[in-house]
Amino acid sequence: MRNIPRNSSEPTELTTLRQSGDEDFGPLDAPLDAMFEGVCAYCERKPLWRSRQDGVGADDTDLPDREGLFFTCDHVRPRRLLCNPDPSVGQCTAKSPPHRFDCVIYDWHNLVYACQPCNAVKGGQWPTDGDVAVSYINPCEHPDNPAAPNRVFEYDLDSGRLTVRGDVSGVPRANAVQTIRDLALNDPRGRIEKTSYSAGERRISLAELRLRWVSDLRKTLDIIVEVAPSTLTDVARGFVSSDARFSSIARQFVEGSRYRHYLT
Template sequence: MYCECVIDDVSYSAVEHIKPKHLFEELVLDWDNLGLACSRCNTNKGRYWTDDVDLQLLNPYRDSLDAHITFRGPLTVAHLHSTRGANTIRKLKLSSREDLLLSRMRRIEELDVRLRLWHGESEIEKKDLFAEDVRDAVSKDCEFSGVLRAYAIESGFPIE
């Protein structure tokens, strides 16, 4: 829910309590407080919680992530005005985990091949087929969709 990775690629899965169970015992089994996270993100977050709204971690189910973070290649970068984005990236180590960066780079390289085929094609039918391949690769239900969508847009691909 935080790093967008296929969990088996980086670690085993964990049930994430968005509001930590040691402070919010009444929410331990509340579906709105649960998510699936890789063990790295879950461990990095730990028991972190603050009542300071400006420092709370982003909730991918409720917050508009585009308002707080952006992607530059494999890096997750906070918008200058977003302390929540910066704190989320810092606490979860979203731009300093080598495993995550390498996995993102591999996926960007695969997407780049598809984008180059799409860019280089002049025949409309073939270009449409290559565009379909790119859309499949950046689908919101795919691993690293945020990173890949940002890369495709930066490369001139029209995302609906």
């Protein structure tokens, strides 16, 4: 999970949605796509399609983990906690939809760009079961906040697994641990059709996808340093750019490698 700076003011599409009380967040696709640069806020894959229909019959780069890789608008804090007829639970007392203009489901700061598999895994979960954790890690948290993604997460470069930094404690640690667990950020994504099993495919985990990505990155840089060293800076920066898939593990790898000075 990488840090995403949040535009301070909400897009006009959200204002329009709030005024109508509608809860079809499709109009937010474009502004969220732009802000998150086409990369899932949680798993850092790049969804290729706007709808399930668009993806039918197509392959993506994460084969065989290709099921449902289209993007969605996700409520970080789930809708069920934001809009509930019971005033002690939620803030909107409207029968939904339409919602009242002040319904918290329209809070710009609670909306992120997520692939459909991440959104489905997350569902309506929220750490409210009495654990120490009080929230999931928000990708748009200010980078200086102790609970920001860059402050709590790191990767095991030998396995590709997302982990919690050793120097993180207390509530931020509990939030980070529960985020990894509930959002299954090291696990397989997507459903597998019966035909996929018969074809010998298996579900591939996010950790393994990351590990392969870093392996490809290492090979690429090792070749380029030999054959086209003048392009190494551009290539290295491309891999760690916030619009690239798995950019945060790529950054950690490059910063710890002999190529680190190509980033500066």
